[in-house]
Every structure is written in structure tokens, then in C-alpha cells.
């Protein structure tokens with residue numbers, strides 16, 4: 424019996440025009456369509472694979488506004504068994520520290536052997552929430568696995584670094600983060616979509632977790648954004664069509680810029 | 684002056700260039716103290732202004748993922764009443780920084796591309812949303828813990844005392860939960876390091892799996908080679924060379940994209956390059972929106988010609 428909680432985030436669509444809320448410099452989450460972070464789909468996929476090979480349950484956990492229910496639903500459609508959605512107005516604008524606090528408190532209420540995370544969220548993208556949750560829960564973190572092998576209560580990951588490939592192992596209760604090198608995540612099947620409608624989703628707010636509103640949200644953040652500036656558009660460059668001399672012209676351009 | 688604790692990376696006995704950049708930034712904030720894990724203390728640290736060098740030479744740091752290093756760094760930061768902590772914005776650096784920040788109840792900023800100092804105020808600059816926005820931020824709690832990207836400043840020489848202080852820390856069992864069971868070194872490519880290179884020449888699905896033209900052109904320019912995720916996923920080039928959201932962010936003087944369409948996730952890793960050049964068969968490819976110079980054509984003929992032309996110019 425292996426129980427896995429997968430932490431997933433609802434994020435603004437990366438292919439839309441993402442921007443900031445001009446009043447408080449937080450990410451504008453209202454005027455952009457959101458979805459389950461693509462990078463968290465890999466974590467859901469790996470958790471499902473582990474449970475399918477033996478037995479156990481996959482619970483998806485998200486912290487986010489009303490719309491974040493979409494992220495939970497998508498994971499349930501993929502095959503997760505149940506969902507937990509922590510939703511409280513006071514959480515809006517939380518930084519990674521506050522998010523990790525809420526996640527850690529929620530995890531304390533859940534039964535699990537492992538917690539799986541994505542490698543980074545596709546919006547804020549600090550990639551530190553898994554480590555922070557592990558630090559708060561006093562758990563080891565086996566992070567950035569490109570290959571995940573679960574054997575009883577131990578997890579071995581293969582990590583592809585710059586100078587070396589490493590195998591890292593942890594056992595007991597563990598935090599695991601999963602990269603996009605682990606293999607394609609499945610699409611929900613029609614059956615999965617229908618089944619998801621009957622799967623239980625718990626809604627928790629801060630009082631359910633014993634977290635005080637003053638510990639989260641924008642005002643509790645340990646950093647502040649002082650300004651946001653759109654990148655100046657690149658000035659239109661010169662585009663030529665190769666007529667047998669494209670390579671030569673390219674090098675002439677590079678030479679004019681002193682690159683050759 | 685207060686100490687600024689700088690975590691440095693030492694590879695084959697030498698401090699990496701990003702580490703020397705961190706020392707340069709640290710001098711703007713206070714007095715740089717380098718932290719070195721391992722047996723080697725490179726002379727370049729003192730030559731770039733390190734007044735103190737804390738050396739932690741214990742096998743435990745190589746046997747586990749970041750836990751032991753994070754505990755050791757926290758102790759050094761606390762004992763020194765440090766004014767700030769700077770680490771390289773690598774995967775390991777960020778994980779160590781996250782744990783140190785939480786343990787010391789300090790704010791954390793990752794992936795800074797610039798750090799400026801005005802009196803006691805440290806302001807960082809980050810590039811977000813695939814490089815479409817620049818964000819300035821400050822730490823408001825504890826001391827600033829900042830993970831800085833390579834190429835943020837030019838390393839400046841400055842003579843520091845470089846006094847080595849051996850530090851030993853009793854690492855808790857809790858920090859030893861993620862054990863490194865095997866390490867397989869990779870063969871060096873012989874090319875410049877991707878994130879530090881002045882020029883990057885990269886290839887995508889349009890190479891059709893053969894990177895020889897891309898590599899040949901890179902070598903005439905003394906460039907690093909990069910790849911799109913499509914090329915990496917197809918097994919044509921190793922993952923450590925992937926440029927983009929889930930690969931490396933590069934910001935070279937010159938980026939040459941070959942057979943790469945320019946998806947938002949790829950742009951996220953190269954959009955801040957100074958000069959961008961692309962070769963692509965499809966004149967509609969979004970990469971052409973970014974370029975200073977673009978060639979609509981087949982890379983299989985354009986690149987070999989460019990390689991010859993570049994060689995001819997070098998004589």
C-alpha cells in the first residue's frame with residue numbers, strides 16, 4: 424500500500440499574454456486563462472504509475488483560488504483518486520514560504536508515504552517549494568528526478584546534472600520532485616473524465632489547517648516586488664531568403680558585429 | 684563592515700566564473716567571505732576580494748544531497764551575523780539557499796540577473812515570464828538570500844586577505860536523508876560552458892537529428908552548443924544542453940538558432956541574448972520575431988557555407 428500526495432499548481436497559461444496586476448505587482452491571475460501546470464502533470468503521471476504497479480492511492484493537493492479546482496479536476500481525470508483544494512482569500516499573493524507553510528500544514532492532515540512535486544511551477548517558477556515543504560516537515564527531499572524508481576518505502580531517482588549523472592536514494596516519508604524528463608504524461612480518457620465527476624474533493628480553508636491569516640498572503644511575504652517592467656520589444660531585424668549565398672550573408676552580418 | 688557569505692563552486696580545483704562574479708557582487712554589499720566545500724581552496728578567491736574563506740572539508744558533503752551543506756551554511760551565516768548570502772543560481776545552489784533562508788527566517792530571491800546596492804538596500808533584478816518582464820525586488824525579512832545567475836556582472840579582480848578558516852559542523856541525521864548512491868562523471872565536450880559562453884549556436888528539430896553542421900559552425904566561432912527540447916526529447920543531444928524553461932537560461936552576446944521554431948518555452952531560455960540570429964526554412968517561424976538577422980533557408984546548406992565563410996575570414 425503506497426499512498427502518494429501530489430502537489431499541483433494552477434497557473435496562468437504560458438502561451439497567453441501573462442502580466443502583472445498594476446496595483447500590487449502580483450501575477451495577474453484574473454485576466455488570463457489558467458490550467459494545471461504542465462510540469463506538475465509529470466508528477467501526477469509518476470505517482471499514478473507507482474500506484475498502478477502495486478496498490479495505494481493518489482491524492483492531489485492544490486493551494487489556490489476557486490479556479491484552481493480545474494487543476495484538481497484534470498489530475499482526477501488522469502486517474503488520481505481524490506483531491507484536496509485549499510482555498511482562502513487570505514492566501515492570495517503568498518510567496519513560496521507562505522505557500523510551503525500551507526502545503527506543509529495540509530500534508531500534516533493527510534496520510535501519505537511520499538509527496539510528489541513538479542520541478543517548478545510554470546509561472547513563478549522558483550522551483551523551491553518542494554525543498555521548503557521538506558524543510559518544514561523535517562523530511563528528506565529527493566529532488567529533480569529524471570527517472571523515478573519506487574521500491575517499498577524507498578525511492579531512487581536518477582538525476583542528470585551538468586558534470587555527472589547521479590543516483591540518489593531516500594527512504595521513509597519523503598519529498599520527491601519530478602522533471603519533464605520522466606516521460607510524457609497521459610491524457611485523460613473519456614472513461615477517466617466521467618469517473619472524475621464522482622471522485623471526492625475536500626475543500627479546506629486556513630481555519631481547517633490552523634494557519635493564521637497573518638502568516639500568509641502578500642503582506643506576510645518575505646520579499647517584495649518594487650517594480651515590473653515589460654521588456655522593450657526587440658527592434659525588427661533584417662531577414663533574408665537564402666538564394667545560394669545565405670551562409671555568406673550570415674557571416675557578413677556577424678563580421679559587421681565583430682563576432683568573426 | 685559586515686560579512687557577505689558567498690557559496691562558491693569549485694570544479695577541478697578552480698573556482699567557477701559565476702563564483703567569482705558573486706564575489707564581485709558581494710563587495711558592493713559588504714566584506715566577502717567565501718564558503719568552500721572540499722579540499723581545494725583556489726587562489727582566485729582571494730584574488731577576487733575574499734577576505735575570509737570558510738573551508739568545510741568533510742566527506743559528508745559529497746555523500747548526501749543539499750541537507751548537510753545547508754546546515755553548515757546556516758551555521759556560518761548565523762555565527763558571522765552575515766549581512767547577506769549569495770549563491771550560484773544552480774539547482775543545488777537554489778535548494779541550499781531555500782533551506783538556509785527558511786532556517787534563518789530570511790527572504791529568498793532566485794535567478795537574479797543583477798544586484799544593486801543603495802546604502803543598506805539591496806535590490807535584485809529578475810527576468811520573468813519567459814523574459815518578457817523585468818522585475819525588481821527586495822528582501823523584507825531577515826537578511827537577503829540571493830541566488831544569482833551566471834553572467835550577471837564581469838568578475839573584477841581585487842585583493843582580499845583570503846584567510847582560510849577550517850569549519851567543522853556536526854551534521855544532524857535529519858539532514859542525511861537523501862543519499863547519493865552513485866555518480867557517473869560525464870565526458871567534457873571541450874566547448875565553453877553553455878551558461879557562461881559568449882556565443883551559443885543551437886539546433887532543433889530542423890537538424891533532423893544530425894548536429895554536425897551546428898557543431899562545426901559553433902567550433903569556428905568558439906561557441907557553446909545548445910539544443911531545443913524537441914532535439915533533446917528525440918535523443919539527438921544530451922539534456923544538459925537544452926535551452927529553455929526546463930533547461931538552461933542563456934544570455935550570451937550572440938545566440939544562433941538553427942531549425943528551431945521559437946516556442947515560448949524555448950524563448951524563455953534565450954530571449955535576453957544580446958544579438959539573435961536564426962536559420963529556418965519557414966519564414967513564418969516565430970523565432971524570426973526575435974532576430975537581429977535571419978536567414979530563411981535550409982540549415983543543411985546555409986550552415987556549411989557559413990562555416991567556410993567564417994574560416995576564410997579568420998584566415
Ligand SMILES: Cc1cc2nc3c(=O)[nH]c(=O)nc-3n(C[C@H](O)[C@H](O)[C@H](O)COP(=O)(O)OP(=O)(O)OC[C@H]3O[C@@H](n4cnc5c(N)ncnc54)[C@H](O)[C@@H]3O)c2cc1C
Nearest residue numbers: 887888889911912913927928929930942943944948964982
Ligand atoms: C512545460 C514545458 C516546458 C518546455 N520546456 C522547453 C525548453 O526548456 N526548451 C525548449 O526548447 N522547448 C521546451 N518546451 C517545448 C516547446 O514548446 C517546443 O515544443 C520546442 O521548443 C520545439 O523545438 P523545435 O523548435 O526544435 O521544434 P519545432 O517546433 O518542430 O521546430 C522545428 C523548426 O525547424 C525548422 N526546420 C525544419 N527543417 C529545417 C531545415 N532543414 N533547415 C532549417 N530549418 C528547418 C522548421 O521550419 C521549424 O520551425 C517545453 C514545453 C512545455 C509544455
Ligand SMILES: Nc1ncnc2c1ncn2[C@@H]1O[C@H](COP(=O)(O)O)[C@@H](O)[C@H]1O
Nearest residue numbers: 430431486540541543544549550551552
Ligand atoms: N499553490 C500550490 N499548490 C500546490 N502545489 C504547489 C503550489 N505552488 C507550488 N507547488 C508545487 O511546488 C512545485 C514547485 O513550485 P515552485 O517552487 O513555485 O516553482 C510545483 O511544481 C508544485 O508541485
